[in-house]
Amino acid sequence: xxxxxxxxxxxxxxxxxxxxxxxxxxxxxxxxxxxxxxxxxxxxxxxxxxxxxxxxxxxxxxxxxxxxxxxxxxxxxxxxxxxxxxxxxxxxxxxxxxxxxxxxxxxxxxxxxxxxxxxxxxxxxxxxxxxxxxxxxxxxxxxxxxxxxxxxxxxxxxxxxxxxxxxxxxxxxxxxxxxxxxxxxxxxxxxxxxxxxxxxxxxxxxxxxxxxxxxxxxxxxxxxxxxxxxxxxxxxxxxxxxxxxxxxxxxxxxxxxxxxxxxxxxxxxxxxxxxxxxxxxxxxxxx
Amino acid sequence: xxxxxxxxxxxxxxxxxxxxxxxxxxxxxxxxxxxxxxxxxxxxxxxxxxxxxxxxxxxxxxxxxxxxxxxxxxxxxxxxxxxxxxxxxxxxxxxxxxxxxxxxxxxxxxxxxxxxxxxxxxxxxxxxxxxxxxxxxxxxxxxxxxxxxxxxxxxxxxxxxxxxxxxxxxxxxxxxxxxxxxxxxxxxxxxxxxxxxxxxxxxxxxxxxxxxxxxxxxxxxxxxxxxxxxxxxxxxxxxxxxxxxxxxxxxxxxxxxxxxxxxxxxxxxxxxxxxxxxxxxxxxxxxxxxxxxxxxxxxxxxxxxxxxxxxxxxxxxxxxxxxxxxxxxxxxxxxxxxxxxxxx
Numbered sequence: 001x002x003x004x005x006x007x008x009x010x011x012x013x014x015x016x017x018x019x020x021x022x023x024x025x026x027x028x029x030x031x032x033x034x035x036x037x038x039x040x041x042x043x044x045x046x047x048x049x050x051x052x053x054x055x056x057x058x059x060x061x062x063x064x065x066x067x068x069x070x071x072x073x074x075x076x077x078x079x080x081x082x083x084x085x086x087x088x089x090x091x092x093x094x095x096x097x098x099x100x101x102x103x104x105x106x107x108x109x110x111x112x113x114x115x116x117x118x119x120x121x122x123x124x125x126x127x128x129x130x131x132x133x134x135x136x137x138x139x140x141x142x143x144x145x146x147x148x149x150x151x152x153x154x155x156x157x158x159x160x161x162x163x164x165x166x167x168x169x170x171x172x173x174x175x176x177x178x179x180x181x182x183x184x185x186x187x188x189x190x191x192x193x194x195x196x197x198x199x200x201x202x203x204x205x206x207x208x209x210x211x212x213x214x215x216x217x218x219x220x221x222x223x224x225x226x227x228x229x230x231x232x233x234x235x236x237x238x239x240x241x242x243x244x245x246x247x248x249x250x251x252x253x254x255x256x257x258x259x260x261x262x263x264x265x266x267x268x269x270x271x272x273x274x275x276x277x278x279x280x281x282x283x284x285x286x287x
Numbered sequence: 288x289x290x291x292x293x294x295x296x297x298x299x300x301x302x303x304x305x306x307x308x309x310x311x312x313x314x315x316x317x318x319x320x321x322x323x324x325x326x327x328x329x330x331x332x333x334x335x336x337x338x339x340x341x342x343x344x345x346x347x348x349x350x351x352x353x354x355x356x357x358x359x360x361x362x363x364x365x366x367x368x369x370x371x372x373x374x375x376x377x378x379x380x381x382x383x384x385x386x387x388x389x390x391x392x393x394x395x396x397x398x399x400x401x402x403x404x405x406x407x408x409x410x411x412x413x414x415x416x417x418x419x420x421x422x423x424x425x426x427x428x429x430x431x432x433x434x435x436x437x438x439x440x441x442x443x444x445x446x447x448x449x450x451x452x453x454x455x456x457x458x459x460x461x462x463x464x465x466x467x468x469x470x471x472x473x474x475x476x477x478x479x480x481x482x483x484x485x486x487x488x489x490x491x492x493x494x495x496x497x498x499x500x501x502x503x504x505x506x507x508x509x510x511x512x513x514x515x516x517x518x519x520x521x522x523x524x525x526x527x528x529x530x531x532x533x534x535x536x537x538x539x540x541x542x543x544x545x546x547x548x549x550x551x552x553x554x555x556x557x558x559x560x561x562x563x564x565x566x567x568x569x570x571x572x573x574x575x576x577x578x579x580x581x582x583x584x585x586x587x588x589x590x591x592x593x594x595x596x597x598x599x600x601x602x603x604x605x606x607x608x609x610x611x612x613x614x615x616x617x618x619x620x621x622x623x624x625x626x627x628x629x630x631x
Contacts, residue, residue, distance in 0.1 A: 131375035133396070141376070144553075149377040231377040232362045233327060246363075249495045250335050251523045 049257035061255035070243035089166025097174030123228025149231030169211030206281030329379035365493035366452025385452020412541035413567035414581035444507035453494035515580035
């Protein structure tokens with residue numbers, strides 16, 4: 001190879017590298033701008049608006065009785081929806097991943113319905129089912145049971161909406177693991193529960209946790225479906241997202257943003273836990 | 288039989304999940320005499336500030352008279368939507384909605400007596416209001432009357448007449464104006480209102496939603512609004528940003544109130560619910576209404592606040608449209624005139 005040719009090629013590759021570098025930084029720039037505009041800026045706005053009239057007012061907005069009751073209701077709703085969907089999720093994922101049966105695909109499709117359907121429709125379904133004019137309305141009324149426009153309705157709607165998170169997370173993990181370890185456990189004389197707690201659960205725990213976190217985030221943040229079944233009674237059937245809307249509509253912007261910042265904070269905490277769980281499960285898998 | 292099974296299953300499920308308490312009405316009535324009583328007022332959008340103040344005063348008055356604490360809960364939203372919720376089972380002790388038809392609908396569902404509107408004075412409407420325009424400071428599009436709303440290049444903000452009571456008053460006020468201008472020609476009136484709705488870029492579901500669209504999001508040149516809502520927007524958000532334009536003619540809006548018998552009978556709250564509405568007619572109640580920019584019925588209070596309210600020629604729904612049932616049927620029911628006019 002002559003020296004001249006070598007020079008030429010070197011020159012070319014340097015040029016190539018330069019344009020490669022340019023492209024790289026351009027792409028990174030676009031991504032960062034996008035992230036800044038759509039994620040960070042709104043977050044900053046929420047927090048700065050919330051504290052714009054002083055920290056004291058901020059705290060006041062979060063501790064006034066209606067806000068407290070909204071916080072309480074949101075926590076209650078999540079506390080019911082998450083465990084329920086966790087248990088159901090493990091059962092359903094188990095059935096789908098480890099067994100072959102007829103109608104399996106139909107079951108998977110059914111589980112996906114809450115993702116596919118608009119939350120408002122989900123809420124309306126409950127109104128049509130449990131409302132005074134609905135299918136079960138007269139029966140419920142005769143027995144003095146209140147479902148919609150009360151806490152049960154809000155919980156039901158939330159459970160429905162957050163239904164698929166855990167299952168969806170578990171199915172691929174369980175499928176990947178197969179049934180070998182469990183069969184081994186059974187052959188060695190473990191009973192069903194022992195097998196579940198000593199083999200299955202340890203294998204899926206990080207995925208399960210991840211699904212629960214997502215489920216919880218959505219349960220606390222759900223607006224559409226809950227809005228339809230809530231009846232918007234202040235201090236009684238208002239969850240945090242609904243409370244934000246009410247405050248905003250009352251020109252009480254500082255308080256609205258204060259409550260919104262609480263939700264944003266919740267989301268941030270969720271994200272941190274989520275990244276931790278992801279990191280842990282990633283590490284475990286590589287070991 | 289099958290339905291029974293489904294019901295049973297659902298019931299078991301519900302008991303398992305939440306553990307509902309089921310008390311009988313009698314127990315309620317007894318318990319109410321001694322402990323704090325709860326009252327739910329399901330209202331329309333712009334009354335938030337009015338009832339916040341009114342509820343405090345009524346609760347104090349009631350406790351003084353009877354020694355019983357009353358805790359009043361509020362629910363607000365578009366009038367039609369709220370009516371729908373009460374029909375679907377929202378347990379309102381009293382409803383204070385934007386127009387009579389929305390309460391008629393509740394009556395038709397059997398939750399209160401058909402002739403509810405005769406039960407209280409003044410068509411069961413303790414306060415009235417009307418429809419005015421809110422424009423941006425300096426009135427850059429020179430909007431003076433209904434005619435100016437149909438000009439090209441003017442963006443008009445009004446809520447959806449299907450869900451909002453205020454929007455139906457807005458619509459009928461425009462219709463009434465057009466009728467008057469064209470010597471009662473319905474065809475011309477429809478053309479006018481069609482043109483007006485061509486200028487509407489967004490229909491919110493309630494009056495408050497429209498106000499925030501206009502005021503906060505800065506959309507539109509003119510907001511057709513309740514008089515009280517327009518005053519409130521100016522006071523809350525700055526006299527230097529908006530001004531009120533009073534049209535040559537508008538409509539007399541009578542937002543009615545009533546007790547939802549079926550709910551109060553069950554919950555044992557009939558007495559306090561009745562007293563709550565009666566209190567709206569007292570001088571104190573009227574004064575609170577006036578302070579929140581609702582036109583009071585009481586002559587005495589009206590005179591005191593005369594400066595606050597511009598005098599407008601007001602037409603009534605009964606004279607112009609033959610009452611709410613008629614107006615609702617012709618204009619707002621499915622397939623009615625509004626459906627022909629507004630095709631998004």
